[in-house]
Amino acid sequence: LTPERYPVRRLPFSVVSEDDLAALEQVVPGRVITDPEDLEAPNLDWLRTVRGSSKVLLRPRTTQEVAHILRYCHERNLAVNPQGGNTGMVGGSTPVFDEIILSTALMNQVLSFHDVSGVLVCQAGCVLEALSQYVEERGFIMPLDLGAKGSCHIGGNVATNAGGLRFLRYGSLRGTVLGLEVVLADGAVLNCLTSLRKDNTGYDLKQLFIGSEGTLGVITAVSILCPPKPSAVNVAFLGCPGFAEVLQTFRTCRAMLGEILSAFEFMDAECMKLVRLHLGLSCPVQESPFYVLIETAGSGPGHDAEKLGCFLEQVLDSGLVTDGTLGSDERRIKMLWALRERITEALSRDGYVYKYDLSLPLDRLYDLVGDLRARLGPSAKHVVGYGHLGDGNLHLNVTAETFSASLLGALEPYVYEWTAGQRGSVSAEHGLGFKKKDVLGYSKPPEALQLMRQLKALLDPKGILNPYKMLPTHA
Ligand code: FAD
Ligand code: MLT
Ligand code: ZN
Incomplete structure (x- = not known):
């Protein structure tokens, strides 16, 4: 997938030889994986948008083993791709070419x-x-x-x-x-x-x-x-008639729930449609243009329930919220959270996903979603907005049956320019990895890029660690 979608040239690292495999086998005996079938999954990212062609995966158990591996790779000029659970959203966890995959899967103590x-x-x-x-x-x-x-x-x-x-x-x-x-x-x-x-x-x-x-x-x-486990957890799942009401609900929520508020997430009606369609989940409240998930976590069940009750009365009476449901037992809390947490999964079943993870001023947080629906028209299957509203973080996702260069052209650099225009961040929480490395300049000044390059050169002078990732290809 990589060369057509993301043009990039292999840097002159060494190629893993039979001698290298024998040397690495001494370091992690029985944990040098070369079977092509076992290498398929670690070469492909969670979103199935980038694929590497690594021929070797190493499974160290200890820090000393990792140190031996890197000392060896450094000497031999072999590139290394650290990999955890391979759930990253920006193509950082999978190799671009034949980098050695260094998996932390057995370092689980x-x-x-x-x-x-x-x-x-x-x-x-x-x-x-x-x-x-x-x-x-x-x-x-x-x-x-x-x-x-x-x-x-x-x-x-x-x-x-x-x-x-x-x-x-x-x-x-x-x-x-x-x-x-x-x-x-x-x-x-x-x-x-x-x-x-x-x-x-x-x-x-x-x-x-x-x-x-x-x-x-x-x-x-x-x-x-780690914080202490709260003894009282409640979740409210609410329907809101518009985005302005979502923002006012947040404001009211902060004022009335204060110290017990532990999450404020939102999703739009298109997200609800997708979790229903692809995962069979059902909407627990009246259909609405927007949904909000509020969690409280505190130490006094009676106190928290009373506060939440007052808050709900206020937002329902004032029309900020049109319908709502509560959960305080584990099963129902999980069920309500699943509606929000599993949007990512539902999107990946909808087709090819163009994923944007933006930090924006709250007032403008949702504007781009409607804007893109109009801009893309029927060339997009779905344009959805959800995210960590309490943190000013919008997840803007566009799906289509398959990847299309023209749809990508309609999205980029438009989305990044729009975000930079708001002094937002083009990556709020997912990072840059391989797919977003060239857009760093939309959120950081040239001096910051230069310092990042200097730090990279200081700590990894041969550039063997996760090459082609995070730092822009061009100066
Ligand atoms: P990987 O995907 O394996 O790697 C991610 C990056 O870290 C790569 O660049 C890799 O080289 C590097 N890396 C991994 N391990 C190491 C190590 N030990 N040392 C050095 N580098 C290493 N992200 C959010 O921020 N918020 C969310 O709410 C969120 N929700 C998600 C929900 C779903 C369903 C999915 C699939 C992803 C979500 N993510 C979210 C993306 C998020 O980045 C990852 O889920 C997670 O943080 C990555 O951990 P991982 O072990 O899978 O790392
Ligand atoms: C989330 O908040 O659900 C994650 O960051 C994953 C995503 O953006 O889809
Ligand atoms: Zn997120």
Whole structure:
């Protein structure tokens, strides 16, 4: 898929030889995968939009093994593609050509958990859902949650600086990640795996690797702060007559729910149509142009229910909301969340997906969706808008039966120019990976790009780590 859609030339890295395979077999015995059938899935991204042709996948178990691998690849000038759960949305997790895939799948051990501070230290390949379960059994929750929880790895989450569904309440991984262990391109191990809340001893180096998408080092372990598990969780799923009402509902919600608000997500009617059509889910409220999912998380069930009740009365009486339903038991909460979380899956069943992940001023957050519907007309199958409204993050997605260069031409650079015109971000939370690397300039000044290149050259002088990703091809 890659060459036609995303023109790019292979850089002069070495090609993996039989001798290389023998040497790597010494490092990770029995865990050098070369069977073409086993390599199919890791060469293809979750959205099925980019495909690499790697002939080798390595499955290290320890940091020392990762260090050996990188030292060897660095010496031999072999390119390496770090891969976690392969759920990334921007083609960063799959090779572009024949890069060696370094999978963290077997690095799945919890190293420690402190049940007073809530600090979890674990290997990078732990699956997010498994970690959630582990800490929940101990009275805590992970500070992040996302629809891909069943497959994504914590190392991949940190490498992409994933936002997700709890961002509104617990903030960015840039705040909750306390320490990292990272193997650098030449195999050196950088152990900054501290569990301290406060540490102002010089530059905060871990921040360089959070959101670096595998281009500066391989994250091998993570220390992360987990909040206590709330004893009362409620979800309200509401229908709104227009986007202006969605915004007013958010405003009212913040004012009336305050400290117990833990999520404010929205989706439009087209999203509801798709989750119904492709996943068989049913809409729990009267059909509406927009739907809002509000979650509260607190410590007093009676207190939270009363607050939520007052809020609902207010938004229903004032006409901001036309219909709503509540969930407070686990089964119903999951059912309501599925409507929002599974939009990504429904879209991928609708055809080829053009995916945009934008940060925009709240007032203009939905304007582009209607604008594009008019601009694209019948050449698009569906144009939908959903996302983390509380974080100012719109997921704008366009589907079509198959990929079409002319539809892409109608979308880009239009979407990016429009976003830059609002001083928005062309990637709010998914990163740049391979597919968005050339649009970085819409959200960052040339001086920032130059500094990024200098940092890359300092940490990975041979450019072996995730080449063709994140940094623009042209200066
Ligand atoms: P991968 O996809 O394997 O890799 C992603 C990037 O990180 C690649 O560039 C890779 O090279 C690099 N990488 C992976 N592991 C390491 C490592 N150990 N060291 C260095 N680099 C590494 N994102 C959000 O922000 N918010 C959401 O709400 C959200 N929801 C999603 C829902 C679904 C259904 C799906 C499919 C994806 C969603 N995503 C979301 C995308 C998100 O980026 C990923 O789900 C997740 O953070 C990536 O983790 P992963 O382990 O799958 O990483
Ligand atoms: C989401 O919020 O559902 C994710 O970021 C995935 C997507 O954008 O589809
Ligand atoms: Zn998202």
